[in-house]
Amino acid sequence: MCLIVDGEHQKDDVLVTPTNFSMVEDGIYRSGFPGPDNFGFLKTLNLRSIVYLCPEPYPEENLKFLAAQNIQLFQFGIEGKADPPVSVPGDTIMAALKILIDVRNHPVLIHCNRGKHRTGCLVGCLRKLQNWVLSSVFEEYQRFAGRKSRITDLEFIETFDIKSLRQCLYSVIYQYQGYGSKKRRLLYGEESFSYSKPRVTSI
């Protein structure tokens, strides 16, 4: 990406984001399905992995892009049909969430087809883990889903049990230290401090 180009604006440097692209957290992005038009933009993210939430095989040209950029693909096949409404499988979202909060996979891009429902559910569950109040979680979901907002997704997010993930984190401490200069990170066994019980991490 060129930010300074000697005062000239160069057409071929213009960056096209995927539909519904946004940053979720430092190192976590979300979007609709990226195509070749977006590869130039995606390069600027220095992605380490992609969390793909559809059951369909990943397109050949996207796989080639991932191989060239050394980006790992994590696929979690979730049906996306609205009619009849299919409830999002909690176990699959939980598995995706574990990949998502592992900073060894960052920077990571979450995407499904349109970046509204499946992606919105996963991000909503991440927000619950971050202790966001439910109205804030819903507002963010709806900002991306717009008129396509689904009540079944909101119910899924509301009832998703985040406690079990907190339990899982007993062994891998997710130490959130805030934004900006202080960065959150996961501490692993070999590099953790000398404590045997999870700590309450407050900022």
Added chain:
Amino acid sequence: MCLIVDGEHQKDDVLVTPTNFSMVEDGIYRSGFPGPDNFGFLKTLNLRSIVYLCPEPYPEENLKFLAAQNIQLFQFGIEGKADPPVSVPGDTIMAALKILIDVRNHPVLIHCNRGKHRTGCLVGCLRKLQNWVLSSVFEEYQRFAGRKSRITDLEFIETFDIKSLRQCLYSVIYQYQGYGSKKRRLLYGEESFSYSKPRVTSI
């Protein structure tokens, strides 16, 4: 913010984001007007400054919060009325943009009243500086403005001349090095490399 609370979810730790809150870039956030309910959440951002885009005086309780948290306020008074439509003043947006891209002010929160129009215009101009294609810039604007999207704002963003800012950056090189492990930063005179002309910074 507590991410691990010994398997217990503590009500009083729940975080309320301001309306229309989102991360724009690492170290840059946007939202609607934050109130006391949001101060707990804002603390987690470790803000260094706030770019406030309304002409009205900043509320007393917000000023107290800023003083307690050592957050600097930059106010740029832009009228927000839609009827009759007031065109956004380009000079003011340019001044705000210079504050915004100066990493010495990061982490920074941009807000106006609802986080739709004035904030949307400023973020839109930042995206032009980042060489986002105009359709991506508009899509992001509309995601936050929703049905309140204003054609005058889109026209403002489209015609906003970013070249003059690139000229301004001749003296302060904004070296964008990407996301994730590599961080963008501003280089200042005393720490810059030995070059007299702006460099093309590509990733």
